[in-house]
Amino acid sequence: MVTSRYDRQLKIEQIGPRGQKKFGESSVLVIGVGGLGSFVASELVKAGIGTITLVDFDKVELTNLHRQNLYTESDVNEGLEKLTAMKNHLQAANSNVKIIVKSQKYSSDLITDKYNLVIDCTDNFPIKYQINQDCFDHNMPHIFATCAGNQGQVMFMKSQKDACLECLYPHQNIAKLGLSANIGTNPMIVAITGSLEASMALKFLTRPETVKPGNLMVIDNWNFDFRKIHVKKQANCPICGGNN
Template sequence: MTNRYDRQLKIKQIGIVGQKRLENSHILVVGVGGLGSFVSSELVKAGVGNITLVDYDVVEITNLHRQNLYTEEDVGIDKLVAMKSHLQKANKDVTINTINQQYSPDLLDTKYDLVIDCTDNFPVKYQINQDCQERGINHIFGTCAANQGQVMFIDPTSACLECLYPKENIDKLGLSANIGTNPMIVALTGSLQASLAMKFLTSGKYDAGQLLVLDNWTFDFRKIRVNKKSDCPIDHHNFEERS
């Protein structure tokens, strides 16, 4: 029988070794709205071994234009129930765990190889950033609103979310509920988060602290090296000294 991963096994940077690494990985995806539904569907189809999804929302009709996999039949159902059902149909070999609650720090565990922040809530993003930095877990930041998306891989020694956007500027950050969301920017941003995850999980390689900013109206894509802030409230030196 043809291997379902035949086409990605042929990519020289992945191969059988990379695929095995992916199958031995456990990732935590926080939020299965717009970004989370693309991230989880792409990584489940690609064959990540174990995925844990966190959310507490139900599917609404206004979600369907941008949140991959959900259908009209899912409206009114818990997102995790609907998403797990769709994902498991896409790939029966992946272990899918669900945690139906708001994000809280006690959910984070070093058993996760990677955390992917797919929330649309900046206070929660700062909390995930802080918790991952304190525990030494790599995570992928992502956000999008209107026609703009941003992604960055963050490790315990790189620039973090608070280096990028000091918390006091939180009010200036656009949120999709207020300024709308172009459905295609969600697909692009989620796919870029999944791409960063795919590279890291198959090869162990990543470029932390590089922010990609994309705009699918002007078609302007920029990569920006973010410097660590000496006055960042996250103690970056803490982990460097321990490791």
Template sequence: MIVNRYHRQTLLEGIGQEGQDRLQAASVFIAGVGALGCAVADHLVRAGVGHIRLVDRDVVEPTNLQRQSLFAEDDIGLPKAIAAKQRLFAINKEVRVEAVVDDLRPAVATTMIEDCDAIADGLDNFETRFLLNDLSVNFGLPYAYAGAVGYEGTAAFLKPSPKHRKHLATREISEAESGPCLRCLVPESPSDDLTPTCDSAGVLAPVIAVVSGLQAAALIQYLAQSNDPLPHLLTRFDARTMRMHQINIGNARREDCATCGHGKFEALHGAAGNKATTICGRDLIQLLPASPQPTNLEALANRLAPHGDFELQPFLLRGSLTEELDQTGNPVGLTVFSDGRVFIHGTVDDRRARAIKNRWLGG
């Protein structure tokens, strides 16, 4: 243990040693270890939050290094959650960091959130954000929402109403403290055609630093303090004009909100498993097993060896199939995780992806 490592933080009015002890006892769920997830995790681990659970389904790619601050060149090809855990352990060995290499989806979401005190959003899509929002309302946990694309970023610290809380929260948010949930602010998932993504529009890395800083500032204060001083605000930052625009969302709760108004958890109780999804910024399809299936990657590597070029790496098998070509005539890539998830690279056609999986890996 490094003596006094939190000295500059315990000097702060409202934190002190008592607040530091609260942080040490706290647990935060970070969904997605992309640019936002890396930055928030870095802040929370340095601040001494005692337990962090990270979940991410992807591996580190060269284009991530511009903004995903926990990764270095040597991490390319490693699952992001694992690479992040290694870096966070090097930063602060007092913090227990749990890395989950999986897709955050309804079938596994509830177990991932157990024992956590707060949720941090490091996601790139609204479909999964609605799942996080369902967890936030269902478990009565605050949700540090953020998003960044292009030169703009948005953040809000959402404290859901306890009206439809189904699980006992570790720290209860009262009706008086509560505000809108994400669905009160965004009732339906914005259409993919209308939503720029970091893939289509790019993203300026310092914008992520601004909005992830807002997320972490809210989380640290909420977890360190016994009373909750944080206002209900949605903040937008535009790096081109260097302006911050804030909206008071204190009265933005909607009685007719499906989630916090009517207690319908559509994302959480939606169709689970065996789903094909495209991943933002990647020319690939992810295929999930109906239930987690431990895969013997070594045996699979031997079986696929005559049909392509494969490399067995820690946690995954990665390579390309010489007998399957993509539209540009290059071999189709394949990544198989030890939990049975599969990435088919070089296609965004889910029927083709399923056919390739069935042919080479079995149905």
């Protein structure tokens, strides 16, 4: 008897054969395959998501290797694009998953109704706000995450009814948020934050009705501080507020 590669997750009550079937029917867009994207893409592919589309335009660099878990020294030495290296590693992990790569910078026309979910794994705040706007416009569920230093944050935005990134951080304040290139990144915060994004994705794809939006997860992996903060939708939000 051949045992399913998914045997152990099929035994999880909340997933089971029903959830596994939903994974196989799902199509997910992952924007950015750096630190967060490496974890998100590898977990979704191993879990058996049907189709995963990856967007990036960088090459693999030596400074990526401490936190971007799938890349290797050979990828650096061969001067590979992240997408090429990532697709090789992912397809080796699970050849049943359809992996589509788009070698480009983010553009709004990437957000279309063919996806069940969009996962923001970028490290660029202007792009994060554009993804937030585009997902709101399409009423597309999306997961926001960011991490730098020893801290990470993740929030699920399920529909236009929910608080959005602009409600959380009005964009005029983004200069206060730390960026990985400036303040460094603890590799473990990337793993934890990326794993939380992937966990939210798997829950949503299995049982969307059980996902509660509007909760911001804030993690500090040096002080081992994990918090869940409810984010209120702002009536005057220029993206999702009542005037839209």
